Amino acid sequence: MSYKAGSVIILLTLFVLPQLMEAYFDLPPLPPPEEYGNILINRTSEKNNVKAVSFSHWIHRRKYTCRVCHFELEFNMKTNTTEITEALNRSGRFCGACHNGKDLFGHDNPADCERCHNGKKDHGKEKFSELLKFPKTKFGNGIDWVAAMRDGLIKPVNYLTIKPPEDITFNKRIILEAEWTNIPAAVFPHKPHNEWLECNICHPDIFNIKKKTTKHFYMTRILQGEFCGVCHLTVAFPMNDCKRCHPGMGH
Ligand code: HEC
Ligand code: HEC
Ligand code: HEC
Ligand code: HEC
Ligand code: HEC
Ligand code: HEC
Structure with missing residues (x-):
């Protein structure tokens, strides 16, 4: 050559x-940065006359590592494959491990249903501005999550109840x-x-x-x-x- x-x-x-x-x-x-990692869970919701459930990864991952949900609480890493039901949530599994009506809004108060069942992929976007102080990257949420953790700007929990x-x-x-x-x-x-x-x-x-x-x-x-x-x-x-x-x- x-x-x-x-x-x-x-x-x-x-x-x-x-x-x-x-x-x-x-x-x-x-998607726009504030919707990257946001999903709508709709395995059963609309079939049961409630709106699809909004779930945002950036809202949750600044407080919890992936292992909390995808290991300890047994959520699959593929939307609409985990058999989440409202009865299991109420019994303290899945979302109900945290959204229990005590520490966080839960599954009993009708006023709270729409905080999850709202069918909106961008639900919670007004809180995204709280993340703008984190180290930046060009794609995804636009946040360097590795650096945010390394610099101690976030300290996500590793386990809820199991012994590390x-x-x-x-x-x-x-x-x-x-x-x-x-x-x-x-x-x-x-x-x-x-x-x-x-x-x-x-x-x-x-x-x-x-x-x-x-x-x-x-x-x-x-x-x-x-x-x-x-x-x-x-x-x-x-x-x-x-x-x-x-x-x-x-x-
Ligand atoms: C913390 C989030 C959250 C809250 C709050 C919540 N739900 Fe759900 N709910 C879910 C999830 C996740 C599912 C599984 C949805 C799916 O796969 O489509 C679900 C499923 C359901 C279903 C489908 C059938 C079944 O029984 O599983 C109904 C009906 C339902 N919820 C009603 C309600 C009502 C009524 C309220 C308020 C009193 C409520 N939910 C509050 C997250 C929530
Ligand atoms: C607070 C709980 C929670 C945390 C923390 C969490 N996830 Fe998830 N994740 C979920 C739920 C719930 C689903 C949907 C499961 C379902 O519908 O079956 C999901 C789905 C996913 C999916 C599938 C997305 C898609 O578009 O289909 C991937 C990939 C994923 N998570 C990766 C991660 C990674 C990587 C982390 C850590 C950086 C993480 N998750 C942290 C709860 C969580
Ligand atoms: C995000 C995914 C991921 C996680 C989490 C992970 N690994 Fe790996 N690991 C990989 C990949 C990718 C390779 C390379 C695989 C290959 O070459 O086929 C690898 C390779 C390895 C190897 C082979 C190393 C070599 O020289 O070929 C070992 C041993 C290993 N991992 C152990 C671990 C242990 C122990 C943990 C937890 C402390 C862990 N891994 C966590 C993705 C992961
Ligand atoms: C490991 C604990 C944990 C689990 C599991 C969890 N959440 Fe959350 N969730 C939180 C915390 C803490 C907040 C408040 C975060 C904040 O405001 O910074 C929150 C906030 C939310 C919000 C924002 C609501 C609002 O109006 O402000 C929604 C929606 C939500 N969660 C849905 C879900 C759904 C749906 C599931 C199950 C698929 C789930 N969460 C599982 C801890 C959890
Ligand atoms: C999340 C990690 C990751 C990202 C991001 C990524 N790649 Fe890769 N890429 C890999 C891995 C792993 C391989 C397989 C091992 C190798 O070939 O180095 C690969 C292989 C390749 C190959 C060799 C051909 C093939 O298919 O194996 C090319 C070309 C390539 N990547 C280009 C790109 C370009 C261009 C981008 C950005 C648009 C990109 N990659 C982004 C992980 C990544
Ligand atoms: C199970 C989920 C998962 C898989 C599979 C996975 N990663 Fe990652 N990876 C993550 C998470 C979470 C981070 C933290 C950064 C973020 O969330 O943007 C990360 C970070 C990285 C980083 C660190 C960048 C830095 O700034 O230090 C590199 C490089 C990377 N991944 C490459 C790969 C390659 C290459 C593969 C496949 C061989 C792979 N990852 C597979 C979840 C995963």
Whole structure:
């Protein structure tokens, strides 16, 4: 290859590629920052003549890590798959573990039903301004949640009632080499993940270490919601933020 062609490819990789690739990979459109991570739960609501339930991740994650809900309280990481019912909520499970009418609004007072059953994806957006003091990023909520935790601006709770396990520190940073030439490797740092998540949220269902699933980590599969895409499409910073996973890429 000529010297000139080589440098054109390097230039493409480092500077232009992310933009081209963004179009190439067909990234899903992003909602406004105050709606990123907000969902409407509607497995049973409308069928039972109440409006769909609004749930916002940014409202909750500044107080609780993911492990509280997705490990201890057994919510699935896929909307409308957990069998949440109003009876279970009232008995203290699911939303009712916190929304119990004592510490927080609960499930008895008819005036409170609409705080959850309002069918509005942007419910609570007026509170988003409280987050503007946090370190910024370009995509998703526009908030660097890793830095907010590291700097002590938020101190989310890890467990509600279960006894925290003995300290299990596993900080290995894994380099995931691309199979494409000229694509800087992706990195997977365990540390920031373990601050939010429990090992068994990822192992073995999302990442089977024994089978070494690494070689199947294609962007197309991630964008379909597999592997990193379980979280990095809807709640953790989105796929648009190439450089945060591929530190060698241009802006
Ligand atoms: C803290 C949030 C929250 C509050 C407050 C709340 N609900 Fe729910 N409710 C839910 C969730 C979550 C579901 C599951 C919804 C789904 O999957 O569609 C649900 C389900 C329901 C259902 C569907 C059928 C069933 O029994 O599961 C009805 C009816 C219902 N709620 C009525 C009410 C009424 C009436 C109130 C007020 C007295 C209320 N809810 C208050 C969160 C809430
Ligand atoms: C206060 C409870 C709570 C916390 C904290 C929480 N989640 Fe969730 N999450 C939920 C609920 C409830 C659902 C919907 C479950 C259902 O409908 O079956 C959900 C759904 C999801 C989904 C599916 C979203 C979609 O668009 O379908 C992902 C991904 C997810 N959570 C990741 C996370 C991550 C990552 C964290 C930590 C940064 C986190 N959650 C923290 C309660 C929580
Ligand atoms: C681990 C505890 C916890 C669980 C579980 C939890 N919440 Fe919350 N939720 C809170 C706290 C604390 C707040 C108040 C946050 C604030 O104002 O900063 C809150 C606030 C809210 C709000 C904002 C309401 C308003 O009008 O201000 C909604 C809506 C809500 N929760 C819905 C839900 C639903 C639906 C579920 C179950 C799917 C759920 N929450 C599960 C702790 C929890
Ligand atoms: C949440 C982390 C994450 C983000 C964000 C991310 N990637 Fe990837 N990407 C990966 C992983 C993991 C792989 C597989 C291992 C590897 O090839 O480095 C990968 C692979 C690739 C590959 C190699 C081809 C393939 O499909 O395996 C290309 C090209 C690529 N990414 C481009 C991008 C571009 C462009 C962006 C931004 C628009 C981006 N990536 C954002 C994690 C990410
Ligand atoms: C957010 C998801 C996630 C969480 C949480 C997580 N891991 Fe991992 N882990 C990964 C990924 C991705 C890999 C690389 C998988 C591969 O190469 O196939 C990995 C690889 C590993 C490996 C193999 C290391 C190697 O050198 O190949 C071990 C051991 C491991 N994890 C242990 C843990 C332990 C212990 C915890 C909890 C303290 C944990 N992991 C939490 C995603 C996670
Ligand atoms: C189970 C959910 C989950 C999965 C799966 C997951 N992540 Fe994450 N990741 C998170 C959360 C939560 C954070 C904290 C930052 C945020 O929420 O925006 C994070 C943070 C990161 C960071 C830290 C950036 C920093 O500023 O320090 C990197 C890099 C990253 N993820 C890459 C990956 C890659 C690559 C994969 C796939 C191999 C992956 N993640 C899979 C949830 C997940």
